[in-house]
Amino acid sequence: MSYLSEVADLQISKYANIGGLAILVFDYCITFQDEVHLTWSRPWGLIRVIFTISRYLPFLGSGLTAYAALRVSGPCPPSLAENIIHILSIVAAEGMLVIRTWAFWQKSKKMLIGLLIYSAATVIGAASMNILPNHQLISTDVSMIHGACGFESSRNAALVYSILALFECVILILTAYKWFHDYRRLEVQSSIVTTVYGGSMLYMLCIIAITVTNVIIDAAFPLGFTNIFDTLQLVIHSVLASRILFHLRSSDARAHESDLLLLVSAARYGQPSQMQTNEMKSEVSEV
Numbered sequence: 270m271s272y273l274s275e276v277a278d279l280q281i282s283k284y285a286n287i288g289g290l291a292i293l294v295f296d297y298c299i300t301f302q303d304e305v306h307l308t309w310s311r312p313w314g315l316i317r318v319i320f321t322i323s324r325y326l327p328f329l330g331s332g333l334t335a336y337a338a339l340r341v342s343g344p345c346p347p348s349l350a351e352n353i354i355h356i357l358s359i360v361a362a363e364g365m366l367v368i369r370t371w372a373f374w375q376k377s378k379k380m381l382i383g384l385l386i387y388s389a390a391t392v393i394g395a396a397s398m399n400i401l402p403n404h405q406l407i408s409t410d411v412s413m414i415h416g417a418c419g420f421e422s423s424r425n426a427a428l429v430y431s432i433l434a435l436f437e438c439v440i441l442i443l444t445a446y447k448w449f450h451d452y453r454r455l456e457v458q459s460s461i462v463t464t465v466y467g468g469s470m471l472y473m474l475c476i477i478a479i480t481v482t483n484v485i486i487d488a489a490f491p492l493g494f495t496n497i498f499d500t501l502q503l504v505i506h507s508v509l510a511s512r513i514l515f516h517l518r519s520s521d522a523r524a525h526e527s528d529l530l531l532l533v534s535a536a537r538y539g540q541p542s543q544m545q546t547n548e549m550k551s552e553v554s555e556v
Contacts, residue, residue, distance in 0.1 A: 278493020279420055283338035289500030290331040296508045297328075300515065307518040316368060320514055323361035327507040330354035334500045337420060355503050359433070360392065362506035366440050366476075369469065369513060373447045380443075391436045398428040422495040427488035430502075434480040441473045468516045472509040479505045 304324070311317055333351040367384050374380040448466040483502055487495050 275491065275493040278491050282494055282497040282499075283420060285497045286331075286334050286338045286500040289498070289504045290335050292501070293327060293331055293504045293507065296504075300511065303515045303519075304511070307515050316365075316514075319361050319364045319368070320511065323358060323365055323507050323510050326354060326358045326361065327503050330358050330503055331500050334503075355499070358503050359506050362510035363388070363433075363436065365510040365514060366437070366473070369517065370440050370443050373444060373466075387436070387439065391432055395429045395432045398425055398432065420496055421492050422487060422499070424487060424495075426495065427484050430480050430484040430487060434477060434484060437473065437477045437480060441470065441477065444470055444473065468520075469513050472513050472516075476505055476509050 308317060308320065330351060333354065337348070337351065367388055371377070371381050371384060444466065448470070479498065479502055483498050486497060490497075
């Protein structure tokens, strides 16, 4: 790997990180109305606190990364603070996924304990891998660019992302199991449940895709590309975790509207039949 080639790779990585910040800003603009409608009227609690962290802290983390990418001269950006903000943002987004999975399992105490233990193990494992010496990893590549303000990650990041990807796969499997094993047998709620679970699983697959992509890049690509999706990893977690919450609350609102329609129908014409109930649920869920 030549010096000029690494410089070119770094420039591409910097452009990609600026693009990630633009995606975050754009998504915030188009989902701000949903946030106001679906969250601002709710009382403050654990879910809203975690949502706020995962929603707004990435702006600070992405901004610091953009500053590091655009910096030409002057003091080095605060890399430690940037890393801590990135970690907290991703942990908050994963916390939203854990709470959602726990809710899907009818708020089982055993499931909650298991998820909390596994979450703690994931954080500890990722932190441990992050402090391992570089020579224990896949590659011992040395950067051709010298200086205190590098825009590259060590190969340790591949193992950190691998642990994160495994955690996200477990969350996806738990969600899929609950959907296929339990709820698909409920005919009355099938359309609403399909909307809720199907959308959440699609978002989860997107989150896993960006994490696995970072595993491959950090493990096998040249060093100049190791930070290419640093901001995008943060942005995708924030954006899709927020959209999962909006999706669930929107589906819940439609379910309540459906229940109201059933009550009105029962009051006017008598108890609706099973087929009528299914049709009404299906129509409301598609609104």
